[in-house]
Amino acid sequence: MGLKPLDYESINENMKKVEYAVRGELYLRASELQKEGKKIIFTNVGNPHALGQKPLTFPRQVIALCQAPFLLDDPNVGQLFPPDAIVRAKHYLSMIGGGLGAYSDSRGNPGVRKEVAEFIERRDGYPSDPELIYLTDGASKGVMQILNTIIRGEGDGILVPVPQYPLYSATIALFGGSLVPYYLDESSNWGLDVNDLRQSVARARSQGITVRVMVIINPGNPTGQCLSEANLREILNFCFQENLALLGDEVYQQNIYQDERPFISSKKVLMDMGPPISKELQLISFHTVSKGYWGECGQRGGYFEMTNIPPQTVDEIYKIASISLSPNVPAQVFMGLMVNPPKPGDVSYEQYHRESKGILESLRRRARIMTDGFNSCKNVVCNFTEGAMYSFPQIQLPPKAIETAKRAGKEADVFYCLKLLEATGISTVPGSGFGQKEGVFHLRTTILPPEEEMPGIMASFRKFNDEFMEQYA
Numbered sequence: 001m002g003l004k005p006l007d008y009e010s011i012n013e014n015m016k017k018v019e020y021a022v023r024g025e026l027y028l029r030a031s032e033l034q035k036e037g038k039k040i041i042f043t044n045v046g047n048p049h050a051l052g053q054k055p056l057t058f059p060r061q062v063i064a065l066c067q068a069p070f071l072l073d074d075p076n077v078g079q080l081f082p083p084d085a086i087v088r089a090k091h092y093l094s095m096i097g098g099g100l101g102a103y104s105d106s107r108g109n110p111g112v113r114k115e116v117a118e119f120i121e122r123r124d125g126y127p128s129d130p131e132l133i134y135l136t137d138g139a140s141k142g143v144m145q146i147l148n149t150i151i152r153g154e155g156d157g158i159l160v161p162v163p164q165y166p167l168y169s170a171t172i173a174l175f176g177g178s179l180v181p182y183y184l185d186e187s188s189n190w191g192l193d194v195n196d197l198r199q200s201v202a203r204a205r206s207q208g209i210t211v212r213v214m215v216i217i218n219p220g221n222p223t224g225q226c227l228s229e230a231n232l233r234e235i236l237n238f239c240f241q242e243n244l245a246l247l248g249d250e251v252y253q254q255n256i257y258q259d260e261r262p263f264i265s266s267k268k269v270l271m272d273m274g275p276p277i278s279k280e281l282q283l284i285s286f287h288t289v290s291k292g293y294w295g296e297c298g299q300r301g302g303y304f305e306m307t308n309i310p311p312q313t314v315d316e317i318y319k320i321a322s323i324s325l326s327p328n329v330p331a332q333v334f335m336g337l338m339v340n341p342p343k344p345g346d347v348s349y350e351q352y353h354r355e356s357k358g359i360l361e362s363l364r365r366r367a368r369i370m371t372d373g374f375n376s377c378k379n380v381v382c383n384f385t386e387g388a389m390y391s392f393p394q395i396q397l398p399p400k401a402i403e404t405a406k407r408a409g410k411e412a413d414v415f416y417c418l419k420l421l422e423a424t425g426i427s428t429v430p431g432s433g434f435g436q437k438e439g440v441f442h443l444r445t446t447i448l449p450p451e452e453e454m455p456g457i458m459a460s461f462r463k464f465n466d467e468f469m470e471q472y473a
């Protein structure tokens with residue numbers, strides 16, 4: 001009897017090429033240590049509620065009523081739920097035929113897609129067509145759907161920032177495409193240079209790769225930089241000149257911790273540029289309920305908006321979306337609530353605004369505490385987290401540590417992060433999981449641990465780092 005169908009040797013070879021460090025060796029080791037009773041701070045994943053962030057009240061009130069519509073018939077419902085939550089729940093239940101237990105359209109509920117389009121119009125000041133907005137199970141699934149649309153084989157190249165969020169490298173490997181890196185410049189706060197982009201494209205083309213798409217992550221993960229309007233114009237012009245489509249991953253658009261570079265969407269800048277580019281450049285933008293001050297990662301809600309994508313291609317994307325029948329319906333309600341929150345004058349507005357503002361202000365303070373904490377160590381250099389929810393310090397490691405790591409068969413930053421985890425319980429992701437320049441080492445942590453614990457965590461890091469540097473001096 002030969003190999004069985006699901007023997008390791010028989011399965012899809014592309015799966016074996018996939019690496020996804022966010023849930024990789026460090027995460028698995030941290031989970032083991034936790035089972036052994038060690039207190040672990042899982043600051044490896046941008047998972048706000050897992051680190052103590054409270055869900056916003058209003059969305060949970062509405063979803064509770066949508067999940068349990070019988071509560072709406074209870075004479076005391078008005079004692080437990082504010083009137084605007086009751087109204088919104090009834091609105092969604094009337095819009096979603098059969099309630100949350102029924103499949104929706106494969107593109108998502110039309111009413112919610114309309115709410116997303118209205119949000120985009122308010123944000124950017126340009127029309128947005130609900131027919132070109134698809135709701136997805138988190139932005140991850142949307143990214144995978146679009147990369148699946150683009151990648152025809154290994155000859156197809158996707159320009160990806162390095163360091164990058166490994167959803168991209170993993171999906172490109174899984175679908176058998178080619179990742180074409182463009183390096184962000186740490187010394188210019190993770191800025192990108194269009195000349196480097198041109199060189200990356202030229203190098204790929206010389207290797208017979210057809211570069212088809214450029215990915216930007218704005219604000220950046222793991223790097224946290226926010227792109228300026230000028231940066232975005234440069235990138236859009238570059239894509240137009242090189243006949244590339246642009247994927248704008250904007251899941252952190254609510255997570256902005258500085259005033260110099262507020263979030264501006266790729267869609268807005270593209271429309272501001274006017275024809276021909278605004279009519280021709282193909283753009284797909286992604287968003288989610290997982291990030292921002294919502295942090296509702298577990299709900300699995302997201303969307304993508306298609307700009308200048310031909311109807312026949314849209315039809316194919318719809319057809320493939322139909323295979324999965326329906327995006328997560330409760331998450332669609334969360335998406336509707338996120339893009340259409342309580343307004344000034346609504347009963348719940350004050351509470352919603354207070355909660356949201358409180359979370360964002362705390363994240364801004366934590367970004368500062370963490371950046372300063374890292375920079376207080378002489379061998380650590382850390383750019384400020386302008387946006388998103390991560391800190392990505394460069395750890396300058398002594399040769400002896402690098403040598404010891406090599407003998408242990410590990411990347412130096414994996415070795416360092418494992419030692420950090422064992423010593424302090426702080427679970428991070430090594431920079432090698434995101435890509436980095438040769439011989440330069442980083443780690444990624446989130447800025448999510450509770451604010452009151454942050455100084456203690458940074459002191460614990462500093463103590464470990466000083467001892468490590470002494471040990472391997």
Ligand SMILES: Cc1ncc(COP(=O)(O)O)c(CN[C@@H]2CONC2=O)c1O
Nearest residue numbers: 045046138139140165221251288290302
């Ligand atoms: C840039 C980026 N895009 C898309 C996603 C996917 O989000 P959802 O599928 O939840 O909508 C993430 C998640 N960030 C991961 C999850 O937590 N830490 C990370 O680096 C992300 O960082």
